Amino acid sequence: MNEDQRWQAVLQRDREADGAFVYAVRSTGIYCRPSCPSRRPQRAQVVFYERPAAAEQAGFRACRRCQPRQIAPSAPEPEWVRAACDYIEAHPGEPLTLDTLSARVHVSPYHLQRTFKRVTGVTPRQYAEARRLERLKTGLKNGGTVTGALYEAGYGSSSRLYERSADQLGMTPAAYRKGGLGMQIHYTLAACRLGRLLVAATEKGLCAVSLGDADAALEAALRQEYPAADLRRADAALGEWVHALTDYLSGQPLRGDLPLDVQATAFQRQVWDALRAIPYGQTRTYSQIALSLGNPKATRAVGHACASNPVSLVIPCHRAVRADGGLGGYRWGLERKRRLLETEAPKG
DSSP: OOHHHHHHHHHTTOGGGBTTBEEEETTTTEEEOTTOOSOOOOGGGEEEESSHHHHHHTTOEEOTTTOGGGSOOSSOOOHHHHHHHHHHHHOTTSOOOHHHHHHHHTSOHHHHHHHHHHHHSSOHHHHHHHHHHHHHHHHHHTTOOHHHHHHHHTOSOHHHHHHHHHHHTSSOHHHHHTTTTTOEEEEEEEEETTEEEEEEEOSSSEEEEEEESOHHHHHHHHHHHSTTSEEEEOTTTTHHHHHHHHHHHTTOOOOTTOOBOOOOOHHHHHHHHHHHTSOTTOOEEHHHHHHHTTOTTOHHHHHHHHHTOSBBTTBOGGGEEOTTSOOOOOTTOHHHHHHHHHHHSOOO
């Protein structure tokens, strides 16, 4: 199923699609099975994943209403993969090694690593980290103390968690427990060749660059993404960055020194770095990007990473195209993607 077919399955609450994929909603941080009876989200907020584990690695948590983790995948998988997942979840605080896990499920470490990633979309270590982080988030949201939630989730100490929280939570655990209160985000809106442009930034750098047709819709999406943050419009403060982006849309190469403050999994960061390495005026296929990362079978995962890019233009996900020459997908519409590529195309 391509993304359009998956979206239709979600709109129709198609039970036959359960197990074929899950969909995650950026604004809520939750992922569901296609037939979930919950209210349908906006298409721009939706990201698709092959397996629940991949959604959890990306930072989403399972819907309590439809319980997508209990749906068997449509494609067959070795029984020992489920046993490995169960073992990982039952031992959150124990050091995880391939040797330990392979001895538990009676397969070689090489076969374990390769097959586990093929089936779930992530490595055993990434799966364990995603589940540990999900337990931490649940504990914090249920009102527990940071220290209590940390140890119940299986973290052996607080130092490692706080070192990594900026990438995984987007803020410290204490701030996350308060729903992100205290974050201050400045934003502005401007006209551009592709419609309306929203630029938002924290004190560290750009956190959102969005394209659309109406200011109200762009502002609403930003508020959904950061519901507890202090959002303030600041046209003058962001003027330099807006000019850099509008100049780029007019045909000038984008400055390479624009600071970013975005959260991502390790794999998303790899894909985004690969996108930024594509020279101006050139494209790469999703499969070429996957191959450059040493994972030629991760073509779909590359597409998902492109779709989850929060700072369009700065991270040029429009330069990723299909192997058959098609444009592929684009969060802001295929017509905008086509015009971006035409603007960058060599002249003469």
